[in-house]
Amino acid sequence: MKAHKETSENTNKSLEYIDILNNNQEHSRRLIEESNGNLAIYRITNNAFELIYLSRKLSNLFGYTYDECKTILKNGLNEILSPEDFGKVRRAFNTVLENKISVDIAFSIKTKDSADKTLINATLSHIGESESSAFIECIFFSPTREITLQKAILEQSPNGAIVIDSYTDEIIYANKAAIKICDLTPEHFKKGTKYYKLLGYCSNPDQYTTETASAKQIKLPNKKTITITSRDIKWLGKDAIIKYITDITDKIDMFQKLKTSEESLKIALENGNIQSWELDIVNKRIIFDKKSAKKLNLPNLHESISDTWFVNNIINPKYYDTFAAAMKELISGKKEKITLEVETNTLYNGKSTWLRIVYSVTAHDENGSPTRAIGTSVDITRQKQMEEHYNNEYLYHQSLISETIYTIQIDVTNNRVINIDGTAINSAIGKSISIEELTAHQIAKHISDDKEREQFISMMSQENFLNHFYKGENKFSFEYKLSKPNKSSYWVETTVNLLNKSDGNIAAFIFTKDINEQKIESIINNNIVKNEIDYSGYIDLTQNILKIIFCKEGCEFFRNRLNGLSSEELTNLILLDIQTKRTSQHMSSLDFANIKKHIDLEKEYSIVFDIVDNTYSKRIKKLHFSYLHNNKNIIMVLQSDVTDLFEYEEKQKQMLKKALKEAEDANSAKSEFLTRMSHDIRTPMNIIINMTNLALEEKDNISAIKEYLTKISSTSKFLLGLINDVLDMSRIESGRIRLKPENYTYKEFASTFKTMIEPMCRQKNIKFTIYKDFESLPAIKVDIIRFNQVFFNLLTNAVKYTPDGGEISLHCTNITKTANFYEFDIIVKDNGIGISDEFQKVIFEPFTRESKVISANSDGIGLGLAIVKNILTQMGCSIKVKSKVNEGSEFIVHICAEKADEDKPASQTDNTGNDDSILYGKHVLLVEDHDLNAMVAEKLLQRYNMKVERAENGQIAVDMFKNSPVNYYDVILMDIRMPVMNGIDAAKAIRAMQKADAKQIPIIAMTANAFAEDSEQSISAGMNAHLAKPIEPKLMFETIIKYLNLK
Secondary structure, rough: OOHHHHHHHHHHHHHHHHHHHHHOHHHHHHHHHHHHEEEEEEEEEEOOOEEEEOOOOOOHOOOOOHHHHHHOOOOOOOOOOOOHHHHHHHHHHHHOOOHOOEEEEEEEEEEEEOOOOEEEEEEEEEEEEEEEEEEEEEEEOOHHHHHHHHHHHHOOOOOOOEEOOOOOEEEEOOOOHHHHHOOOHHHHHHOOOOOHHHHOOOOOHHHHHOOOOOEEEEEEEOOOOOEEEEEEEEEEEEEEEEEEEOOOOOOHHHHHHHHHHHHHHHHHHOOOOOOEEEEEEEOOEEEEOOOHHHHHOOOEEOOOOOHHHHHHOEOOOHHHHHHHHHHHHHHHHHHOOEEEEEEEEEEEEOOOEEEEEEEEEEEEEOOOOOOEEEEEEEHHHHHHHHHHHHHHHHHHHHHHHHHHHHEEEOOOOOEOOOOOOOEEEEEEEOOOOOOHHHHHHHHHOOOOOOOHHHHHHHHHHHHHHHHHHHHHOOEEEEEEEEEOOOOEEEEEEEEEEEEOOOOOOEEEEEEEEOOOHHHHHHHHOOOHHHHHOOOOEEEEEEOEEEEEEEEEOOOHHHHHOOOOOOOHHHHHHHHHHHHHHHHHHHHHHHHHHHHHHHHHHHHHEEEEEEEEOOOEEEEEEEEEEEEOOOEEEEEEEEEEOOHHHHHHHHHHHHHHHHHHHHHHHHHHHHHHHHHHHHHHHHHHHHHHHHHHHHHOOOOOHHHHHHHHHHHHHHHHHHHHHHHHHHHHHHHHHHOOOOOEEEEOOOHHHHHHHHHHHHHHHHHHEEEEEHHHHHHHOOOOOOOOOHHHHHHHHHHHHHHHHOOOEEEEEEEEEEEEEEOOOEEEEEEEEEEEEEEEEHOOOOOOOOOOOOOOHHOOOOOOOOOHHHHHHHHHHHOOOEEEEEEOOOOOOEEEEEEEEEEOOOOOOOOOOOOOOOOOOHHHEEEEEEEEEOOOHHHHHHHHHHHOOOOOEOOOOOHHHHHHHOOOOOOOOOOEEEEOOOOOOOOOHHHHHOOOOOOOOOOOOOEEEEEOOHHHHHHHHHOOOOOOEEEOOOOOOOHHHHHHHHHHOOO
């Protein structure tokens, strides 16, 4: 009774509301029931709320019983609202009443059994007035489902989407496409990150908060160009902005794609509302409310029942007959409700969209015939796409059953096996088992390798499937070996396809196929260099046959001859080709069991044999056997042609013999050199030692002592020459000789050699002539020291091997000019003892002397002409010799030299004498660690009345100079090789001091380091000059005078 009375009372109130809309309460009730909506209708009079209708399903949303909801909501929402939302809800109702519009709002309600709050979304709509009252329709819904739908749609979008808080500019959500476009990681998009800082295209938040819905084009730090469009949305009840990001880097149809993406996403987000209309069966017309008409782009009133959808090109024409038949059943009263799922003519991403259209009869006449119905439509495109994807995958899954070892269908979300097919698994297993139970207990037991079994169990788990799915990795594969009942194993590949079903669950289709032959072939191919083998294959010991998988071009006959042979057949066939008894004996053991035995013992097994190939050429072949990845049922077989290798090894043996002979010859030459050096050094040393002893014995005979010392000096210079020759040869052979071209004239050349050679010639009464043809030689650029060294060697040799009364001459011929260069020949000619034809062949090689002419006068170690040849080669010049025994020799030196610089004077020799007295009282810091060398230097310096202080190493010298008064020392003589601190570091330390005279004081190196690079190192360290030991006193004093500016 109470329920009837309440229903009658609500009906009267609803009729009042329906009269306002030209509808009735039954219309509203049907509308809500068909749309699965949650509705409350209030009459508001003088700000007082009166509940006139409440949907029964609203109790499910609010968590109260229907009667509790009626009590709580009878005078408005205040009793269920969280206190902080009172003001917001009141303002929303006032806005609806004052402007007669609809308002969307989000607020929190108190739950029944706890202090927790639940977020609710609502649409408040002004639906009419009656006398002094207004009617407000409140449609409530949970935002969680909406957000889930929004996320699902956004995750499927190829474009990026970022949702940000309207007030704080912080990121709330970003889809996978946005992360990928920006080339960043999900960590960069974590909640709380400022949107404008993340993209890096502006530093001022005002620059983007004023954006409109129009596209903004920017360039990201990763060089991609994107467009960003914005729109306001509600996200979990908060005001938010969604930023749609499109990559337009390739600039191909990007504008249209952006527009399509924006429109489709906008439609999808707004489709949370269900469209509705009234079907007037009696008058055969359809009446749409304004919102639905606008949404469906249709007029409010249509005078046709069935044709409306087709005339207005909404539904695909292929559904016309189906639609008309269903409508006929509804109108005739055969059915009270019809449901149709139809494709529309609206395309999204090139595919049709889908609608679910539902009609329900709401009124009948007195005969029970339907007079009125309510229609609703919902976009089910996404659901249809997911169903199609799932069905396609299922059909593909079914089609592969015959080609696979096993296939499995799994409900990943609920961790449940749906279906199993395949011989490797017992298909009678209950389908209620979990993924882990299936893989760990049914499949993994067939995997013998421990690591592969652990990997399989890890890969085939719900956790791994979900990780891959949420990372966007919807397909992945992995390989492992399954065991057969006979304990042999074979390679398989399992592929997992993950997809989202229309009900929101994640499904997996799993296929496992046999890849044994492909895997074996791949492993073998990866372990060989194909151009070095004839063929490759493997022996399958489970079948006792050989399989060929690769043959080099030109060797295809091996595949035809050998593929599928047993061990006996293989042995017999290869023995036909063998050419030697030696290899025949080895090949007789080609039995597969014997091969396996050798591999078990040695890990690898090889046989080398000779055959005649199809071109009738004798070739050497090598068969190599080894297990394939420790699989003892599979033996990898490689045959390679090692003919070239054997020939190469034979050549290497010959080369080794030759190298050994050359090494022995070199060792003999070294021994000969050391013997010669020992003789040539000991001879002058013997003279020096004995002359010294004689001088000591003649202490009262000044004349004799002077004679002895003169001979000691001469012999010492000869010994120094020998040492210099060895050092020169060493530098030349190591490429360390450096040429320093300078201007050089004929006059300088002639003056130099007249001075050096004429005294030697006078001692032997030899006539020395420099012919006038030199006078036509212009100035050239050469390394003067090396140039003079060449001709000094040639001329001193001429003097040495020309008898008393002979003749020596210098000629210059064939002078020609090419561009900036002069070419000419200088001929050194003598009428001496001559050179044999045999020795002329090796005359320019190091350490060679003609044994027939070695005498007391032919001193030296045979390096002079070798040095000459190498210096000339370095200069780009050449030398040749013409000679006859007892008639004399000609050395023809071909010179190619650059023309001298006109603006630079030729080198001049300063013959100005120096007054030794100018060194009187000069203060010298002598840095020398060797006591005898220090004593000699001190004596020489004191002869010129110079004051000498000695430092035993570089560190002491640095300290002495640092602690001395400014200009205390006039010059520093610096040894290089010393303990504690060497001379180079000491010179650098002195030059680095902030002392007034540290940069100016002359520092002169006096060292046994005699190479050009040693001199360069001294100069670069800040020294002024470099004198090589043994020190020539005259040169030392000239150098000191030069740098003290005392000339």
